[in-house]
Amino acid sequence: MKAIVSGHSKGLGAAIAAHLLAQDIAVLGLARQRNEALAQQYPALLKQAALDLGDNRALDAWLHTPALRDFLGEAHTVPHTVLLINNAGTVQPVGPLARQDSSRLAAAIALNVGAPLMLAAAFAAASEGAADRRIMHISSGAGRNAYAGWSVYCASKAALDQHARAVALDAALKTPPSLRICSMAPGIVDTGMQAEIRASDESAFPMKAKFETLKRDGHLATPQATAAQLVEYLLSDRFGTAPVADVRQLN
Numbered sequence: 244m245k246a247i248v249s250g251h252s253k254g255l256g257a258a259i260a261a262h263l264l265a266q267d268i269a270v271l272g273l274a275r276q277r278n279e280a281l282a283q284q285y286p287a288l289l290k291q292a293a294l295d296l297g298d299n300r301a302l303d304a305w306l307h308t309p310a311l312r313d314f315l316g317e318a319h320t321v322p323h324t325v326l327l328i329n330n331a332g333t334v335q336p337v338g339p340l341a342r343q344d345s346s347r348l349a350a351a352i353a354l355n356v357g358a359p360l361m362l363a364a365a366f367a368a369a370s371e372g373a374a375d376r377r378i379m380h381i382s383s384g385a386g387r388n389a390y391a392g393w394s395v396y397c398a399s400k401a402a403l404d405q406h407a408r409a410v411a412l413d414a415a416l417k418t419p420p421s422l423r424i425c426s427m428a429p430g431i432v433d434t435g436m437q438a439e440i441r442a443s444d445e446s447a448f449p450m451k452a453k454f455e456t457l458k459r460d461g462h463l464a465t466p467q468a469t470a471a472q473l474v475e476y477l478l479s480d481r482f483g484t485a486p487v488a489d490v491r492q493l494n
């Protein structure tokens with residue numbers, strides 16, 4: 244089994260990568276920074292590519308190199324099961340329209356939407372020899388409910404949900420389905436992104452106090468616990484039965 248994980252350098256992505264590696268699953272991690280701790284622990288199983296996924300031109304250039312196919316293997320050597328976890332993302336820019344810097348906005352959409360869609364397409368093309376292909380987008384409750392200050396983030400996560408719904412329809416045209424996909428909300432997880440949310444200016448993000456309370460009262464999930472749930476579901480027979488799901492409603 245082999246897995247591609249974006250945003251494996253920290254937070255939820257690092258925990259997902261660690262969980263996969265602990266199960267002897269080879270991982271190709273894509274992020275701007277390397278994950279030295281996992282590289283030391285799993286020197287033979289972890290490969291890493293330093294990529295700014297907020298730069299879709301740079302990603303396109305990388306996708307035209309043999310890197311992805313080299314990792315997955317040639318058609319006759321592609322493992323039975325291959326996985327893509329589109330996890331890298333940003334909550335920025337936070338704030339109403341007139342305070343959204345256009346360059347940051349473009350980079351956020353490139354990272355949160357462009358990169359996962361480009362990786363999904365390239366993954367599908369490069370993994371054609373594999374019998375079992377699974378894609379998990381890491382979405383958010385913000386893709387399903389609107390929050391003041393998060394118009395860019397909400398729109399980008401809603402795009403992932405709708406992408407998964409349409410890709411699932413394409414996949415279902417083949418028997419058996421050509422791949423499985425799910426856009427998954429991971430719950431509220433104690434990562435750097437949550438610290439960034441709590442550091443928001445309250446005038447830009449009126450729900451800041453709610454997130455401070457959740458942290459203070461110990462209601463954030465650990466990245467490790469959430470990663471365990473996500474990987475268990477990803478590898479289960481149930482995966483792909485619903486194109487959009489929430490980790491808090493899996494049972």
Ligand SMILES: NC(=O)c1ccc[n+]([C@@H]2O[C@H](COP(=O)([O-])OP(=O)(O)OC[C@H]3O[C@@H](n4cnc5c(N)ncnc54)[C@H](OP(=O)(O)O)[C@@H]3O)[C@@H](O)[C@H]2O)c1
Binds near residue numbers: 433
């Ligand atoms: N934490 C939560 O409560 C929560 C809730 C709902 C959804 N999510 C979603 O879960 C996912 C992971 O979030 P997290 O909380 O783990 O955030 P995080 O701690 O900020 O980690 C983000 C990851 O994405 C990577 N990344 C960010 N910008 C990148 C870029 N330009 N190019 C390549 N990689 C980039 C980072 O790597 P580098 O900095 O090394 O590039 C890092 O590995 C995100 O999609 C987020 O929207 C999180």
